[in-house]
Amino acid sequence: MRQVADGHVPESIDTPAVCIRLDALERNLERMAALAAGAGVRFRPHIKTHKCVWIAQRQLTHGAAGITAAKLGEAEVMAAAGIDDILLAYPLTGASKLQRLAELLRHTKVAVSADHPAVVRGLSDLGESLKRRIPLYVDVNTGLNRCGREPGEDSAALVRHLSRYPGIEVRGLMTHAGHAAGCSTVEEIRRVARHEAESLVMTQRLLRESGIDVPEISVGSSLTAAFIGEQSGVTELRAGAYVFADRGQLAHGMIAADDCAMLVAATVVSMPRPGTAIIDAGSKTFSSDPNRRLPGYGQWVDDGRVVVERLNEEHGMLRVPGDVRLNVGQRMQFIPNHCCAVSNLHDRLYGIRNGKVARVLTVDGRGRSQ
Numbered sequence: 001m002r003q004v005a006d007g008h009v010p011e012s013i014d015t016p017a018v019c020i021r022l023d024a025l026e027r028n029l030e031r032m033a034a035l036a037a038g039a040g041v042r043f044r045p046h047i048k049t050h051k052c053v054w055i056a057q058r059q060l061t062h063g064a065a066g067i068t069a070a071k072l073g074e075a076e077v078m079a080a081a082g083i084d085d086i087l088l089a090y091p092l093t094g095a096s097k098l099q100r101l102a103e104l105l106r107h108t109k110v111a112v113s114a115d116h117p118a119v120v121r122g123l124s125d126l127g128e129s130l131k132r133r134i135p136l137y138v139d140v141n142t143g144l145n146r147c148g149r150e151p152g153e154d155s156a157a158l159v160r161h162l163s164r165y166p167g168i169e170v171r172g173l174m175t176h177a178g179h180a181a182g183c184s185t186v187e188e189i190r191r192v193a194r195h196e197a198e199s200l201v202m203t204q205r206l207l208r209e210s211g212i213d214v215p216e217i218s219v220g221s222s223l224t225a226a227f228i229g230e231q232s233g234v235t236e237l238r239a240g241a242y243v244f245a246d247r248g249q250l251a252h253g254m255i256a257a258d259d260c261a262m263l264v265a266a267t268v269v270s271m272p273r274p275g276t277a278i279i280d281a282g283s284k285t286f287s288s289d290p291n292r293r294l295p296g297y298g299q300w301v302d303d304g305r306v307v308v309e310r311l312n313e314e315h316g317m318l319r320v321p322g323d324v325r326l327n328v329g330q331r332m333q334f335i336p337n338h339c340c341a342v343s344n345l346h347d348r349l350y351g352i353r354n355g356k357v358a359r360v361l362t363v364d365g366r367g368r369s370q
């Protein structure tokens with residue numbers, strides 16, 4: 001049985017809704033900023049998690065040097081709010097996106113990422129037309145098996161080739177160790193973190209030996225960030241989900257329930273069978289993201305044995321142990337599996353302090369997915 005401060009649903013909120021425990025948010029902001037500062041690396045948090053201008057600004061106040069975004073639309077929202085240093089960590093292709101990038105570059109410091117010459121050709125042509133060299137981070141695969149060539153000679157050969165393009169400047173090597181979520185132990189996460197950093201540093205060394213200096217080494221996921229102080233040669237950290245924290249991080253025991261700033265507020269609407277209760281929050285509220293280590297889609301903040309076992313769009317099916325008493329009409333808060341996917345589904349998040357709504361956070365970048 002675990003109670004956390006601000007773990008109940010304030011009276012003024014109708015359900016389903018997403019609450020943000022503001023004190024926990026603040027602690028998470030401080031903790032990651034301190035980790036980065038302690039390791040002597042620049043912090044460039046990924047704003048995909050919250051898409052809220054206010055939180056991005058809090059991250060900058062806590063010492064972030066800039067932000068990371070994956071979506072051009074989300075970057076545009078942040079830039080319009082005055083955030084002027086953005087890594088667009090996503091390959092941009094096509095005339096429409098390049099035109100928007102050109103517009104963004106007029107007022108904002110933007111670096112982009114890519115891992116393929118066809119993408120870099122478009123970026124370089126844009127750079128040439130603007131009479132500038134667009135800073136580029138080359139994405140390297142360190143185990144997620146998403147974008148990126150392999151570390152070492154494979155990526156070094158790519159960078160040697162790309163550095164001949166006149167409209168870009170290869171500024172950095174980047175990787176995202178999202179596969180750390182699949183680790184079974186904290187020691188395994190530590191090994192992923194070490195591999196993430198060492199792979200990039202080794203590639204950087206190969207490039208230096210061939211006369212190419214790539215100054216930035218950019219890593220980051222909220223799980224591997226815990227070990228940033230153990231890595232050498234890293235210059236930049238891009239953690240994102242740490243701001244809210246979620247069941248994905250809780251599952252590894254690297255945070256406590258009290259660190260989970262995001263809670264999903266729901267009401268019990270039916271108790272049709274023993275051991276089952278139905279809440280008014282389904283996949284439209286929780287998203288359908290699974291957790292690789294834990295069953296279901298969320299857990300009751302007061303008792304982690306009460307799990308959101310199945311979801312339909314508007315219904316969440318709770319598994320309720322025999323010794324737990326719930327009532328129809330009861331309002332409950334749940335720690336969701338994946339905070340980034342949850343905020344993506346909501347126009348606003350309710351910032352809670354001392355049991356009351358202290359601030360309504362608009363998800364400013366919501367829907368800006370192009």
Ligand SMILES: Cc1ncc(COP(=O)(O)O)c(C=O)c1O
Nearest residue numbers: 046089176221222238239240241
């Ligand atoms: C490129 C990149 N960098 C950083 C992050 C942040 O990772 P996390 O949310 O685990 O902190 C992500 C998340 O998906 C990402 O894709």
